[in-house]
Amino acid sequence: MYHRFGIFMDGGGAKQRRTQDPPIHHDLSVSLEDVLYGTTKKIRVTRRRLNPDGRTTREEEKVLEIEVRKGWKAGTRITFPREGDEKPNNI
Numbered sequence: 131m132y133h134r135f136g137i138f139m140d141g142g143g144a145k146q147r148r149t150q151d152p153p154i155h156h157d158l159s160v161s162l163e164d165v166l167y168g169t170t171k172k173i174r175v176t177r178r179r180l181n182p183d184g185r186t187t188r189e190e191e192k193v194l195e196i197e198v199r200k201g202w203k204a205g206t207r208i209t210f211p212r213e214g215d216e217k218p219n220n221i
Contacts, residue, residue, distance in 0.1 A: 154214045160198055168200040178215040185218050 156173060164171070173194050178187040196208055 149220055152214060153209070158196060158208075160202075164198050165202050166200065169198050171196045171198055175213075177213070178217070180216045180218065187216065187218075 154175070154177065156175060158171060158173060160169075160171065173196060174191055175194060176189055176191050179190045180187055192213070194210055194213065
């Protein structure tokens with residue numbers, strides 16, 4: 131009886147390991163003036179989002195705002211946590 135209860139609780143198989151969704155990368159062109167004085171830029175991204183069933187995905191467009199700060203160097207990276215593509219069994 132105890133053994134069956136244990137199988138029921140953990141799904142009867144090995145637990146799936148959850149991994150983090152991979153980042154997506156986009157280039158943003160800015161002018162010398164933008165870097166000299168600072169500005170706000172907007173970028174439209176298309177990403178995959180999980181449906182409520184947790185197994186299938188759909189495409190979604192979103193506009194992200196980027197605050198370009200004075201003095202940023204070439205190659206500066208900006209991260210938007212939890213804004214990348216979503217996949218089943220990922221965090």
